[in-house]
Amino acid sequence: MSRYRGARLRVTRRLGDLPGLTRKSAKRAYPPGQHGQARRKRSEYAIRLEEKQKLRFNYGISERQLVRYVKKARAQEGSTGTNLLKLLEGRLDNVCFRLGLGPTIPGARQLVNHGHITVNGRVVDIPSYQCRAGDVVAVRETKPSKQLAETNLAFPGLANIPPHLEFEKTKMVAKVTGRCEREWVALEINELLVVEFYSRKV
Structure with a gap:
């Protein structure tokens, strides 16, 4: 398991x-x-x-x-x-969690598994996908995906988004600028x- x-x-x-x-x-x-x-x-x-x-x-x-x-x-x-x-912080499910798209990492994993997340314009349904600098992570342009993300963004799991992630909340698009710092x-x-x-x- x-x-x-x-x-x-x-x-x-x-x-x-x-x-x-x-x-x-x-x-x-x-x-x-x-x-x-x-x-x-x-x-x-x-x-x-x-x-x-x-x-x-x-x-x-x-x-x-x-x-x-x-x-x-x-x-x-x-x-x-x-x-x-x-x-571990670079995993796609964790990146979605840190952005507030999922209330927890298991919740963010489900979001990824069900095809609601795109990386560089393509749907990625593998939670362990390793995000690299320059990757653009976004919510899929469908009504169910947007509604689900909006609901989760209203009550994010963590308040602060780390500086290596640039997030446009209105467009639900984020860019990975590097790797997460230890602090x-x-x-x-x-x-x-x-x-x-x-x-x-x-």
């Missing part, structure tokens, strides 16, 4: 705030389960695993996909952790722990 379809608040209670997964906030501040309120000392492995799971659930990717992204990030120049976050990543995460988690496995 490529993505999580279970209870989202259960995940946020365990891992903390995941803006890409859900906009709801849990009423209980402790992890779910029988031993959720028990204070336990976590091992270094458990801490790294938790950070890795944050990435997986927030961006809605499978373990196999994340391993692939880690390998790509290693092959690029610069910090592997920062490169990894930039690759504009909405998820609170220590990406170095994710790299350490995979250092012995990949």
Whole structure:
């Protein structure tokens, strides 16, 4: 199974705030389960695993996909952790989410899957499509697509659009001017722990 379809608040209670997964906030501040309120000392492995799971659930990717992204990030120049976050932020479903076209990343993924989004004038229905500098992302010129995007734009998941995306709200057209900078990543995460988690496995 490529993505999580279970209870989202259960995940946020365990891992903390995941803006890409859900906009709801849990009423209980402790992890779910029988031993959720028990204070336990976590091992270094458990801490790294938790950070890795944050990435997986927030961006809605499978373990196999994340391993692939880690390998790509290693092959690029610069910090592997920062490169990894930039690759995940460059996914088409995430770009749509950051523009406010989807309330969450799963919502934006559905928008892409159903053919409501175009890239450089062509319909792209692959959520993992990697957006590059110069790409023009737009809502398809059909009434259902426009109505759906307008509804989502009224209540965006995140308030601020990162500077690497230039968005004309009236035309529902955005241009990707570069890669997302580290400080504009909405998820609170220590990406170095994710790299350490995979250092012995990949």
